[in-house]
Amino acid sequence: MTRTALFSPVEIVDGARERGIVLIGDHARNAVPDEYGNLGLPAAEFERHIAYDIGVEWVTRRLAALIGAPAVLAGFSRLLIDPNRGEDDPTLIRQLYDGTVITGNYPISAQERARRLDRFYRPYHDAVAAMTASVAAASGRAPFIISIHSFTPAMQGRRRPWHVGILWDSDDRAVKPVLEALRADPDLVVGDNEPYDGALRGDTMFRHAIVNGYAHLLIELRQDLIATEVGAARWAERLAPILDAVDRRDDIHQVKQFGSRTGPVSQGAST
């Protein structure tokens, strides 16, 4: 894991804001500031999927360079607090994850929970909101938001056959053409809302895309395929032309409300 004296909850990867695209890496990093130690865990746990999305930082940086768009990466491990959850989600600060008890999170005081929201979670979401607003202003149209995640090849003894999954709630503008393009390759096993259902109230896509009516999608890549920089670059190169083609579709840069399968959507509904 990475430790620095000055810990930043967010990193911005520069790119042309007038391009109208924002890349997001919620789980790109496994870092925790010094005073949290290893949250009571052996250091090796921080190399596992429970601490971060393996390979995502490489894929996101390469995609940002290929597409020429900015990216926002969370600078902290999801074991500290998970930025891709609503503030009231019970898995916001996990005490048990895939067989590992997170000692440093159990028990957790209301004060410590509030501290992590203020120090990590909220600055990150403020940065995503600021970037989205800045891209909207620079491009003069609704931004297209692309979130990159990765998933572990096996969870609770169950193997996951997909190479890539597209997660979504109700807005299919970007989802349908991307699924179609990926499925054109007969060697790929492509998941539609696999390995998870993408409708999650208060998550990053809900807060920054769905509430605003911005076209978006969440791409889940299987971790073993992007666990090396070469593998990650290969996936970024596969995805870039597909996303570029979708970006040029008529309806992508328009504000359009599709609602949510999780309930009514309104500004501020996420918290």
Ligand SMILES: [Zn+2]
């Ligand atoms: Zn993730």
